[in-house]
Amino acid sequence: MAEPKKPKGTLTIYDVATRAGVSIASVSRVLNGLGSSTETRERVLLAVRELSFVPDGAARALSNGLKEVVGVVFRRGDEVPFADEDESLLFIDVINRGIEVAAQRRGFDVLMSSVGVHDENLGSRISAIAGKADGLILHDRILSTAGIARLAESVPIVTLAGSPTAASLNVRCDNASGIRAMVRHLVHDHGYRSLAYLSGHADSPDNKARGRAFESEAAAAGADLQTGPAWQGNYSAEGAAQVIMALLDGGRAMPRAIVCANDQTALGAMHALARRGVDVPDQVAVTGFDDVPVARHLHPPLTTVHQPIREMGATAFEVLWSRINATGGEPDVVLPVRLVVRESCGCAHDPAAALTSSALPAGEEA
Amino acid sequence: MAEPKKPKGTLTIYDVATRAGVSIASVSRVLNGLGSSTETRERVLLAVRELSFVPDGAARALSNGLKEVVGVVFRRGDEVPFADEDESLLFIDVINRGIEVAAQRRGFDVLMSSVGVHDENLGSRISAIAGKADGLILHDRILSTAGIARLAESVPIVTLAGSPTAASLNVRCDNASGIRAMVRHLVHDHGYRSLAYLSGHADSPDNKARGRAFESEAAAAGADLQTGPAWQGNYSAEGAAQVIMALLDGGRAMPRAIVCANDQTALGAMHALARRGVDVPDQVAVTGFDDVPVARHLHPPLTTVHQPIREMGATAFEVLWSRINATGGEPDVVLPVRLVVRESCGCAHDPAAALTSSALPAGEEA
DNA sequence: CTGAAAGCGCTTACAG
C-alpha cells in the first residue's frame, strides 16, 4: 500500500507497539516510566531503539495539556547596525542562558523569539509563540503595560525589568539602591560636585528607575545636576558617543562625573571622551550599570553596578514555572545589586582588588 | 456546569466559533488567512480579539505535521566555572542569534537546549527536544558521528563544524585557509622561524582541522614546530593560561609565535605571558581564531581569523529548512574566513594597514 | 499489569 502523505519514517507509537507485540498504551507507559512488567519494558525499549523512535512532542502536549516549553521574547537590536553592537548581545544573552539552565532542571526547553522595533505584526508574532509555549517571559520594551495585562489573561506571563499587572508577574533588580550607592561613592568618596545621568531608552522602566534614583540621591547630596533631553541616550555605545559629541560640540562644560544608564553607554561615552582628548577619570569620571564581562577589560576598567544577570533569568523561569503549575507566586521579585569599584570613577589601580573581581588576571599593564 | 479540568480560560476554536456564530472550520480559515467572506472574517476576528484567543500550537502542529520550530542543541560550559567564562558564551550565542534571525524570516521559532558534559541521559534529552521540533541543529561535540547518523534517520539534522553523514548535513568555516594565511603572515611577513599551535578541545573537528593545517603549512614554510600534549588547551582562557604557565615553569623556551585555536585561548595565553613578564608581541606573538567582538579591545589588539559567525547560524537554518521541506540540499557548506591583522602578531599600529589587510580574503595572500 | 477507547484542539478534504 503506497503512503502518499508521509514519505519517510514518521514512526508512531503504533509502529513501536506492533514491533514489540504490545498495545500502544503499554508503549506509552514504558516511555513515561509508569508501571509495567520487566518483560514489557524490555520489549518496548528494544523496539524503540531498533526503530530510533522519537515520540511526537505536539501530540504529547495536546494530550497532556503541557508542552514543557517556555517562550522568551526579546528585542532585536536592528536600530544600531554597528559592529560594536554585537556586544550588547551580552546582557540579554546572559539572561537567556540563566533562563535556559533553570528550565533544564525542570525538563523544560526554551523557545526564543526576537522582535524588531518595526515589526508590524507584533500581535500575531507574540500570539504564535504563546501558542507554542506554556508561558512567556517578556524582556524589556516588548509590549505596553496594557498589552501585557491583556495577554496575561490567556497566558502565564513573567516580565523582566517591568512591573507586575493584575495577572502577570515581574522580576527586576534593585536599580534604586545601585544608583544610590554609586552617587554616594562619587560625591562622598571622591568629592565630585557636578554630576550628569546619561540615560537609556526613555521608555525603559529600568532607565526611569535609575534616573529617578539618580536625581533624588544627587539632590540629597547637594551636587549640581545636568539633565534634560541633551543627556538622552539609548543604551547603546553609539548613542552615548553621539550625545557626548553633541554636548562637546555645543561648548557645554562636562560635569565632573557621568553616571551612565548601562555599561554600553559608559563604553560609548568613554570612547567619545577619549577621542576628544578628555581624560577619564582625571577630568571626567564615567560609571556604568550591569557589569557585563567586558567591563573589566575596558581602559580604564569600568566602575559599575553589578547585576546578577544569570540569576535574573533563572528567577524569571522559576517564577513562571510556579505560575504554570499553580496560581499565585511573588508578583514582583527584586534582586540585589552591588557596587563594583574599579578605576573609571577615579579610584587607583589596585591589583588585589582587580584579582578579586575576576578569576583571571586582567593583564592590565599599569 | 462545573469544569473540573481546566479551571481557567483555555479557550478553544469552539469558543470562538460559538461567539462568532460560525463553524470551527470558518474560524480556522480566517485564522490562517484562507478564503472567507468579509462578514465572516470580521465576526471571527472580533471574537478572537474579545476573547484574547491564542490558538494552540501543539494541536496545530499535530494536525499540520509542522511545528515551525527548530531545535538547537549546544554544550553548556560547566567545565570551566570561572567568571571570565561568560565571554565564551559569545561564540555560540552569536551563532544562535544568526539561527534565530533566519528562522524568524520563515516563521519558525528556535528551541534552545543545552547539554552538560556529564549529562547521563543525553539520549532522552536529545530525543525530547527532537520531538518538539521539525529538525535539529547540533553544535560541536554533542553527539558522536555514529549517534548523529542514527538520529538523522528519524529527524532532519544539520551539524555545525562537523562532517556530513549519510543523512545529516553540515555547515562549517574554512579552517584550513584561515590557518594557512595566518602561518604565512607570521613566517613570510614577520620572518618568525619557530611556531606553536595551542590547541582547543582534542575532540573538536574545528580544532583538528586547524591543527592539521598548521602543521602542514608551517612545515612547508620550513619553520620549527612545537607540538604535543604540552600544547593541549581546551578553547578556554583558563585552560590556555595553565598551558603557558606549565610550559614556562618547566623552563621551556617559548616559540617566537603562538597560533591559538580560538580567541579565548589567545586571551588566556596573553594574560599568562603578561603575568610572567613576557612581552606580546615583541618577545612572543600571539594570534587567535574567530574574531569575537572583544578581540579588537584586547591589549594588544588581537590578530586573528575572522569567521562569519552570524552567517554560519543563518546558513545552518536555511540548510535545515530546505531539508525539512524537501530532501537533498548541499551536504557540506563551507563558509569563507579572512585574516584580520591587528597588533598581537607584531604589526605596528596602523589603522590604514589594518583596514587593508582585514579586507583580504584569507586565501588570497601573496 | 494490560488493552480498547475516548479525547486533547486544531486542519482539511469533501459535499453542499
Added chain:
DNA sequence: CTGAAAGCGCTTACAG
C-alpha cells in the same frame, strides 16, 4: 464561501 466529520499521535481513565 461554508459546515460536518475524520484524523493528526499521543495519554489516561476504565475495565479486566
